[in-house]
Amino acid sequence: MASTYRPNESKREEFRRYLEKGGVVDAVTRALVALYEEAEKPNNATEFVRRFMGASGPDSAEIETIKAELMAVREKFDELVRENEILKEKLQKYENSERGQ
Numbered sequence: 001m002a003s004t005y006r007p008n009e010s011k012r013e014e015f016r017r018y019l020e021k022g023g024v025v026d027a028v029t030r031a032l033v034a035l036y037e038e039a040e041k042p043n044n045a046t047e048f049v050r051r052f053m054g055a056s057g058p059d060s061a062e063i064e065t066i067k068a069e070l071m072a073v074r075e076k077f078d079e080l081v082r083e084n085e086i087l088k089e090k091l092q093k094y095e096n097s098e099r100g101q
Contacts, residue, residue, distance in 0.1 A: 027053055 019025050031052040035045060042048040044060060051059075058066065 016025075028049075031049045034052050035041070035048055038048070047060060
């Protein structure tokens, strides 16, 4: 006999009441209704809902720009680390050659 897991109904109901009391259900409903009523549906529905609900932060384009900048900075960092290692080796050789004289 296969048993299926069912969350405790009282916990589920308690959580539902918590969301309603906090205004989450109404806020999400308003956001979804606004999305439904949009004449031209946005490409990113999640971003639309997030912005409708007043979330502030970077949008997808800003995030992609920041990611590209981060990759460029990481590449430059790696390049500078390699250069630093080479210069340390050269300095070590120079110091060793001066001690040998």
